[in-house]
Amino acid sequence: MSREAVLHNIRRAISERGVRGRFELPQRPAAPTYGEGRVDRFTERLVAHACTWEAIDSLEQLPERVMAWLESKGLAPRMAVAPPLMALPWPDVVERHSDRAGITEAVAVSLAFGGIAESGSLAMYSGPQSPITHNYAPEFHLVAVFAEDISDNQEGIWEKVRATGAMPRALNLIAGPSRTGDVEQTIQLGAHGPRQVHVLLVRAKASTS
Amino acid sequence: MKALPGTFDSRAAVALADPSLQKALKNFKPLFVAKRASAVAELEGFEQLRETAAAIKDAVLSELDTWLERYAAKVESLGGHVHFASDAAEAREIIREICRKANAKTICKGKSMVSEEIGLNEVLEDDGYKVVETDLGEYIIQLAKEPPSHIIAPAIHKTREQVADLFEQNHPGRPREETVAGLVNEARHALRERFFQSDVGITGGNFLIAETGTSVIVTNEGNGDLTQTLSRVHVVTSGIERVIPTLDDLSVFLRLLARSATGQDTECYTTLSSGPKRPGDPDGPEEYHVVLVDNGRSKMLAGRFSQMLRCIRCGACMNHCPVYGAVGGHAYGWVYPGPMGSILTPLFNGLAENYDLPNACTLNGRCQSVCPVKIPLTDLIRTMRNEQVKAGLMPASQRRMMSAWGWVARQPGLYRAFEKLGSKMLRLRAGRSGSIASLPGAGAWTRVRDLPAPSGPTFIDQWKSRGGQS
Numbered sequence: 001m002s003r004e005a006v007l008h009n010i011r012r013a014i015s016e017r018g019v020r021g022r023f024e025l026p027q028r029p030a031a032p033t034y035g036e037g038r039v040d041r042f043t044e045r046l047v048a049h050a051c052t053w054e055a056i057d058s059l060e061q062l063p064e065r066v067m068a069w070l071e072s073k074g075l076a077p078r079m080a081v082a083p084p085l086m087a088l089p090w091p092d093v094v095e096r097h098s099d100r101a102g103i104t105e106a107v108a109v110s111l112a113f114g115g116i117a118e119s120g121s122l123a124m125y126s127g128p129q130s131p132i133t134h135n136y137a138p139e140f141h142l143v144a145v146f147a148e149d150i151s152d153n154q155e156g157i158w159e160k161v162r163a164t165g166a167m168p169r170a171l172n173l174i175a176g177p178s179r180t181g182d183v184e185q186t187i188q189l190g191a192h193g194p195r196q197v198h199v200l201l202v203r204a205k206a207s208t209s
Numbered sequence: 210m211k212a213l214p215g216t217f218d219s220r221a222a223v224a225l226a227d228p229s230l231q232k233a234l235k236n237f238k239p240l241f242v243a244k245r246a247s248a249v250a251e252l253e254g255f256e257q258l259r260e261t262a263a264a265i266k267d268a269v270l271s272e273l274d275t276w277l278e279r280y281a282a283k284v285e286s287l288g289g290h291v292h293f294a295s296d297a298a299e300a301r302e303i304i305r306e307i308c309r310k311a312n313a314k315t316i317c318k319g320k321s322m323v324s325e326e327i328g329l330n331e332v333l334e335d336d337g338y339k340v341v342e343t344d345l346g347e348y349i350i351q352l353a354k355e356p357p358s359h360i361i362a363p364a365i366h367k368t369r370e371q372v373a374d375l376f377e378q379n380h381p382g383r384p385r386e387e388t389v390a391g392l393v394n395e396a397r398h399a400l401r402e403r404f405f406q407s408d409v410g411i412t413g414g415n416f417l418i419a420e421t422g423t424s425v426i427v428t429n430e431g432n433g434d435l436t437q438t439l440s441r442v443h444v445v446t447s448g449i450e451r452v453i454p455t456l457d458d459l460s461v462f463l464r465l466l467a468r469s470a471t472g473q474d475t476e477c478y479t480t481l482s483s484g485p486k487r488p489g490d491p492d493g494p495e496e497y498h499v500v501l502v503d504n505g506r507s508k509m510l511a512g513r514f515s516q517m518l519r520c521i522r523c524g525a526c527m528n529h530c531p532v533y534g535a536v537g538g539h540a541y542g543w544v545y546p547g548p549m550g551s552i553l554t555p556l557f558n559g560l561a562e563n564y565d566l567p568n569a570c571t572l573n574g575r576c577q578s579v580c581p582v583k584i585p586l587t588d589l590i591r592t593m594r595n596e597q598v599k600a601g602l603m604p605a606s607q608r609r610m611m612s613a614w615g616w617v618a619r620q621p622g623l624y625r626a627f628e629k630l631g632s633k634m635l636r637l638r639a640g641r642s643g644s645i646a647s648l649p650g651a652g653a654w655t656r657v658r659d660l661p662a663p664s665g666p667t668f669i670d671q672w673k674s675r676g677g678q679s
Contacts, residue, residue, distance in 0.1 A: 003281075003293040006449065006503045010274045013511030019271040025454065026264035028461055029257045049477070100492040103405045119475040128489040136435050154463065158456040167421040169487050170438070173479040178431040180393055181471070182346035182362060184233070184369050185240050188393040191345060192400065193431025193478070 031153035038117045042150050045120020049176030053199040063090045079107040080134050101137035108134035112145040118153040126170035141194040146202045210328045213542045217565035224536040230366050237365050241528040244472025262461050263583040266519035276419050276452045283422030287484030289497040297327035300502045311442045313408035319433025320344040321413030323446040323502050325544040341403045343432035345396050352379050358538030361470050361524040366537050410440030414447035420455040423483045427476040434480045443494035449501050450518040465581035470523040505557050513592050517552050519582040526576035548576035548586045561602050567593035632663040
């Protein structure tokens with residue numbers, strides 16, 4: 001068995017160097033915190049990563065704001081919507097589904113598990129309530145995140161994940177639209193994932209959440 | 210991949226005479242250095258993070274077997290499969306078998322240096338699979354049938370015009386694109402269908418977390434994420450040294466990685482994957498495999514180069530290396546270029562076969578000063594030279610020269626006499642200008658620059674005249 005062979009070679013190497021138990025795991029430095037400025041730091045980093053954002057008072061306002069955003073971009077009201085957002089008061093014209101996103105998917109509307117002020121990242125927790133394909137396949141990604149779900153740092157998100165009792169199959173930290181610098185180191189947005197990411201910052205938890 | 214033909218010397222000569230490559234290198238170098246410096250300056254406590262990261266790595270490596278077993282047990286408890294491969298051939302076989310069982314046709318790949326190391330693409334293509342590199346840089350060099358020349362930016366040696374030529378040849382029916390935006394868009398369209406057709410998605414694993422049985426990739430393009438999300442089977446290829454204990458340790462490394470690699474505070478996408486699709490999940494892979502590759506790493510762990518196993522493959526060392534900046538990655542002849550390659554390549558592929566690599570270094574130490582995990586790269590390069598000498602690999606001419614110098618250096622009177630004579634002759638040759646435009650025996654040096662002549666009395670003479678003790 002290769003597993004045994006590899007582990008055996010590792011054990012032999014460790015014992016030859018006599019290092020087992022000689023090094024302790026270090027104390028990690030404290031992660032950055034922002035106190036009252038947490039949400040401002042988050043939105044500042046969103047912009048730094050080429051996201052756009054707007055604040056809304058409650059999730060009920062989401063459909064109206066999403067429609068206005070789509071209209072400003074000249075996009076048709078067809079979209080993949082995260083299951084928890086399907087029952088919001090969407091206008092009748094909206095064609096929406098909550099299955100996995102397909103190859104022609106133009107727009108997805110998601111609900112983030114949390115946000116990270118340190119880096120302006122959105123944390124997406126995969127599962128039946130949050131299809132992972134919605135994060136990558138569409139050209140335009142609109143993401144709602146509750147202000148109270150924004151942590152100072154990544155460690156805050158790990159804590160929230162541990163509190164759910166299980167690691168999701170996929171946890172995606174997203175900082176802005178997809179980009180590449182592979183042609184002459186010129187940064188170009190929209191490499192393979194979304195070309196634009198628009199964040200809707202929800203000030204208060206609403207009853208539909 | 211197979212090592213490129215020739216020696217560092219011969220490949221460097223080709224690189225120096227390649228105007229496109231020189232143009233590309235001229236553009237790249239200042240950009241990466243400046244971006245890293247400003248990203249590092251913006252984060253308080255970067256030095257402390259480097260210390261911590263090095264200490265985490267040393268602690269894990271000192272009990273690597275235990276951490277790997279913990280990690281593997283966790284992955285398996287989530288329904289994933291963990292395979293250990295002793296060498297490159299075994300790793301290739303494991304992956305071929307996974308692809309066979311999956312009845313695969315299309316295989317999409319995210320960027321993985323380990324898959325380059327084990328020469329995976331060649332065997333999968335020989336088996337008849339459609340293998341598609343999805344990182345834009347990797348896609349470009351796959352079309353060009355070239356190896357990567359940088360671990361973060363594999364096509365850094367290609368100019369925009371060369372990319373436009375490649376796309377024009379390989380995307381029939383599309384008008385030629387000339388702009389960066391147009392080329393990126395063209396690649397997006399060309400690869401989109403491939404992502405959705407992919408049967409097996411192969412990615413690297415920047416970090417493996419023992420606490421949660423998680424593999425982590427970081428990308429800016431989202432290609433690795435689409436690859437592993439849309440494929441029926443996800444295969445992670447990773448070196449055995451990539452395991453870390455917890456999610457909180459991951460944060461230490463993530464704060465260092467993006468800043469060191471690309472000068473960003475974070476990459477666009479950080480994706481943590483733990484096992485296959487679960488009941489009720491609308492998407493995600495049905496199978497999840499991790500292939501842990503030894504391929505000489507356990508041997509490295511035992512020897513004088515174990516600190517090299519701290520490496521997180523950020524590329525900062527090559528971005529700051531004046532030699533890499535002059536000749537680019539292909540001169541190094543294999544997967545890992547720059548200072549890290551000068552140590553890794555001889556360890557993986559043989560000290561004798563890669564004699565030039567550790568010697569193609571000025572020991573200026575810039576690499577070491579920016580390494581996020583504080584690998585003492587110049588010390589290791591010096592140690593590597595030492596190993597080469599001990600193994601009797603130094604060419605006879607060099608050995609004779611060093612012996613002669615060593616003998617003279619042990620006769621202080623004679624040494625000083627030679628020193629005075631040499632200094633005087635160089636001053637004479639330089640004349641009033643103070644610099645020498647050509648010197649017999651040092652033509653390689655003076656062909657591209659002048660040699661400054663010694664400006665006055667020798668160090669020992671100055672030392673004595675100031676009352677120093679000899």
